[in-house]
Amino acid sequence: MSGQVQPTCLWGNLASFAADMRKMINAPEFSDVKFIVGKERKVVYAHRCILAHRCEAFSTMFAQQPLSRDAKGADIPFVVSDVQPDVFLAVIEFLYTNSVMLSSKMALEVLTSAVEYGLDDLQKSIVKTQGFHELSDPAMLVILQSDMLTIDEPDLINFVREWAHVNSVVLDKSVPEIAKEVVRELRLFLLTPDELTALEVENKKDNLIPVDKIAEVWKFHALKKSSGIAVHLLRRRKGTRPRDHHKYLNLYHK
Structure with a gap:
């Protein structure tokens, strides 16, 4: 009116x-x-x-x-x-x-x-x-090694990416250089093929995660075998959402 x-x-x-x-x-x-x-x-x-x-x-x-x-x-x-x-x-x-x-x-x-x-x-x-951005590499490593994080892995990867980008600017180093040690503790094997594909697309922008690490996960999905993979990288965190392919992890990894 x-x-x-x-x-x-x-x-x-x-x-x-x-x-x-x-x-x-x-x-x-x-x-x-x-x-x-x-x-x-x-x-x-x-x-x-x-x-x-x-x-x-x-x-x-x-x-x-x-x-x-x-x-x-x-x-x-x-x-x-x-x-x-x-x-x-x-x-x-x-x-x-x-x-x-x-x-x-x-x-x-x-x-x-x-x-x-x-x-x-x-x-x-x-x-x-x-x-958050001031967390040192050792501190971040300790955090990522924890099974008690109530964060699902895709969310955790995003947080690590944010941390790496900020520290890249502050320390005037490349994102891959900043995150070199830290990304080794990301449990990429917990991701589904669709999530891994999305990660690859995002990864092309900054090379946060080495290509060979992603290739290892694709191999796991193809063979449905977890042999030769570090045990802790196959363990679910407290906040990990269950996914169908997790049934291929050894029982003691669950």
């Missing part, structure tokens, strides 16, 4: 809002959900409404386990044993404030949790952080 007045969006002080929200992180007062986190069994307090509306994974978690109490009337906490308390709190901080302070030591661990909880914005933010 002509002449209709359109509503105007007014913004308050976003920094002040984030600061107020940050005060609610792990605050027992008015919280309605409790987590027992990590081997340390650290207690973390939160608010169901915020977590559920900001993260589908938490929404599903709460739906599967509605608010319940023990015989003494105390709320039954959620146990999150496979993540460090500081990493879990970093995820909570992002959900409350849409921002998070990270050290280089925590960058990939938080990235792992961001993938696990389906937090795309946090994933994209982390790979752009100085902390």
Whole structure:
């Protein structure tokens, strides 16, 4: 209708809002959900409404386990044993404030949790952080050697590519030179033929992964045999999505 007045969006002080929200992180007062986190069994307090509306994974978690109490009337906490308390709190901080302070030591661990909880914005933010890009070759190698990463291999390859490109600019070296040692720990054998084809197309742009490494994977797919391949490169990580060809891996590789 002509002449209709359109509503105007007014913004308050976003920094002040984030600061107020940050005060609610792990605050027992008015919280309605409790987590027992990590081997340390650290207690973390939160608010169901915020977590559920900001993260589908938490929404599903709460739906599967509605608010319940023990015989003494105390709320039954959620146990999150496979993540460090500081990493879990970093995820909570992002959900409350849409921002998070990270050290280089925590960058990939938080990235792992961001993938696990389906937090795309946090994933994209982390790979752009100085902390992630400052990871040294040895640190990246240790990370990639872990079976506990809750990241599927194509996503991990993309993260490594981003890391290599940034360090290529900073150190004035080629991408293949930067990533020479690191790419050896990428578990390319976990990829399907279609994923491997897509990887080859992307690889032509920067030669991140040596051609002979990709050729080894094609050989594996052709022969359906894993003999002669380093055992750890055939193991699924915690976050590896199952694929049909994984049945050709030896049982102890699963």
